[in-house]
Amino acid sequence: MPDRTFGGLDPEQFRQYGKQVIDWIADYLANAERYPVLSPVKPGEVRRQLPAEPPSAPEAMDAILSDFDRVMMPGITHWNHPGFFAYFAISGSAPGILGELLSAALNVNGMLWRTSPAATECEEVVMDWLRQMLGLPPEFEGVITDTASVSTLIAVAAAREALNRRVREDGLAGRSDLPRLRMYCSEQAHSSVEKAGVVLGLGQAGVCKIPVDAEFRMRPDLLAAAIDEDRRAGWLPFCVVATVGTTSTTSIDPAPAIADICSRERLWLHVDGAYGGIAAIVPEMRQVLDGCERADSIVVNPHKWLFTPIDCSAFYTRHVDTLKRAFSLVPEYLRTAEGDVGVVKNYMDYGVQLGRRFRALKLWFVIRSYGVEGLVSHIREHCRLAREFAVWVDDDPAFERLAPVPFSTVCFRYRPDGIGDESELERLNADLIDAVNATGEAFLSHTQLSGKYTIRLAIGHIGTQEKHVARAWQLLRDLSANLRESMPAF
């Protein structure tokens, strides 16, 4: 019989290797900027270094850790690098890592209250802490999911159930009593909204994308018109997803006007604040959630901009009973006395997944270790840095800013004199991104805005300081000049 819980290790060896890993992490986090942000490996390069067959016999932890360093590390794109400006930067802070480590050690499945009362009750408390920090009213009850994709999926599923059309019981297909269902979001909404529509059986056609204004915000007048027109055409509108901080530009849909429409039309309003909603913890930014207090559900992601290791998504709804009606299935083997009498929450009833990690613990570590003030100051600083970067862009005639900067993300492009052709600009800016990324000092990603290829610089890593943003700007200026010079047309 090989060793049990400790694998090939005994408890003393676990201590030794565990501490070695902790030392490695301390060095890594303190020096993450020594690594190239974007991994320079080529496709297949990591795979080729791994044996094609699993080992029959146990391998020594020394060998595993050494392969981790030798094979895995070169293939890591460093989300911990303060020069990570792509997508939305995230941070797993040190306190969050310790919380995650303890969760992994406890290894509880918090599906039922009794399968770890502390997991359920810590989640209730921490989610209420975050609700207060966001300034949401106490009617909002929270549950932690893994990702915003799942939070939005369960929101739309609850909205579908709120129709009271026996969707849970009878489904959607082959029913002459049920028209086609339609939900609405802006054309700038995240792909997870459309994915929720596809998964839930609405189809892509059931997700109506409302055009945006010049600042990439959903146009409520066009939303109202679309709903009217759809009703006349026999659709059954049931849900609107408003976004606070869209992925491309971090624009903020006008929630108050959208909430008016939803209330008049009796539609479920879900707010996707996965990234931007978090900023509402900053007192002078609280207005980013204006109108969202009237939503039926909202998601914000602590793993995105609250320094909590991935994954941790915070979902709130004021209609928990509807959510449970959409999801709760309690087979005999999961019945408990305390669940039957309803004195506890069994979070398995709140969504898709039965298995639930103790994710609240890391969030509890993060909020306590930073304190609300600490968290606020980081987010405030990220936004300040973004505004500063936007000024640099605005002041440089060779660059053009392409969207407002309500949070910590700046959309812009290089647009030197003499180049007006969009496809030429696209190639130039794509090359510029590649050139910056190839330095290993910064990692940028792109989007398209009104047909314009757009560079995004998204500040969100907790280690990012002014010098990192300034360095990115210097790289952009230097490398764009090089590219311009090497252009044949020049």
Added chain:
Amino acid sequence: MPDRTFGGLDPEQFRQYGKQVIDWIADYLANAERYPVLSPVKPGEVRRQLPAEPPSAPEAMDAILSDFDRVMMPGITHWNHPGFFAYFAISGSAPGILGELLSAALNVNGMLWRTSPAATECEEVVMDWLRQMLGLPPEFEGVITDTASVSTLIAVAAAREALNRRVREDGLAGRSDLPRLRMYCSEQAHSSVEKAGVVLGLGQAGVCKIPVDAEFRMRPDLLAAAIDEDRRAGWLPFCVVATVGTTSTTSIDPAPAIADICSRERLWLHVDGAYGGIAAIVPEMRQVLDGCERADSIVVNPHKWLFTPIDCSAFYTRHVDTLKRAFSLVPEYLRTAEGDVGVVKNYMDYGVQLGRRFRALKLWFVIRSYGVEGLVSHIREHCRLAREFAVWVDDDPAFERLAPVPFSTVCFRYRPDGIGDESELERLNADLIDAVNATGEAFLSHTQLSGKYTIRLAIGHIGTQEKHVARAWQLLRDLSANLRESMPAF
């Protein structure tokens, strides 16, 4: 500005507290049986000890860790206790914990190949290792999801897409060209199968539950009959979920016969082997997956019985293109050059969630640290212990075994002479479970089988040895005798 990545800590303090946490974990894992398995706290007891409001100022890590011990620990149900026999016991082994710790530190989101090539390629390799261990053919391509609930959801979504009825584009509702869709599973299938049906818009009515034989296995003759009858009644059958190791009794549906039916009827066959499928890595148990090599998709859960910390579910399908057609949505901001030309996998295309933790790392640690032989020997031993326990039950006239024991789970009840009434037996056995659980030495859960209240003893924690199983049996015998004596009717 407060401290950055390290929270209220500096790197040296992180080392100190990290090592303190490692020591705590080593002590905890080595002595998990000193804690009561099932937490004895009352509803609200943990919550009441936590402040109702979040702290404004940073708190010291000493205080957080001390509260963790003082407030959280009493509210933990110890899935690490070798006397955990409820539901399906799981284990987060020491090597898995180190892997999880490194994942948390790297904090990568493996949504795209480029957002950490090592995360994608390690996943490809490790999933292929596991495929080989399970004896599945190389056509099966794998992806890691969080839970079996999600793996089954994406399986059924792919099956729905495989109909080629424009479900992705047009959805299910209000379509006169689409009949009602129906999927099939046994009446012993896990609740997540029905939940997948509800989420995907089939409704509970769209999930047809086929009766089982005396050993709780799906009856293929009744499956075939149900499909026939449904076709005549205008349903569109599209998917069958067979289970290898059902939750109540761990029965094994006859996959070869079911595969015949699916192939004749052109239905997608998904195998839920979340628990039992893992046993196929044991050479003399390989036949538990007989017929499953013909499935369209299959799920097994490394976080269930392969000593990998929760969450980690391994999903395989031979129709990756169909899976991607069901899920892939690539907005501009997630396009990459290497993705566009198709030389890499972007795992975000394989399911619901965009955000993806680097879960393959812990599985890589586990498989390497134990070696296949080590993993096999643990599962073999669990099954041996269960067979031994079954013999004890069989040999005791006051107890009755209620199902075969193909894996490591035993279903039985206390049935002393003179008590024949089912409701009396239910009360007696429920009291017996409560009495055993109250000792803190073992944790059992229950199910219902053919109207009989049934005790389940599920062996799956890596630390469980013969002495723990023997102790559970001793408790069951002693406490049942006590209960019998205290019965008024006696």
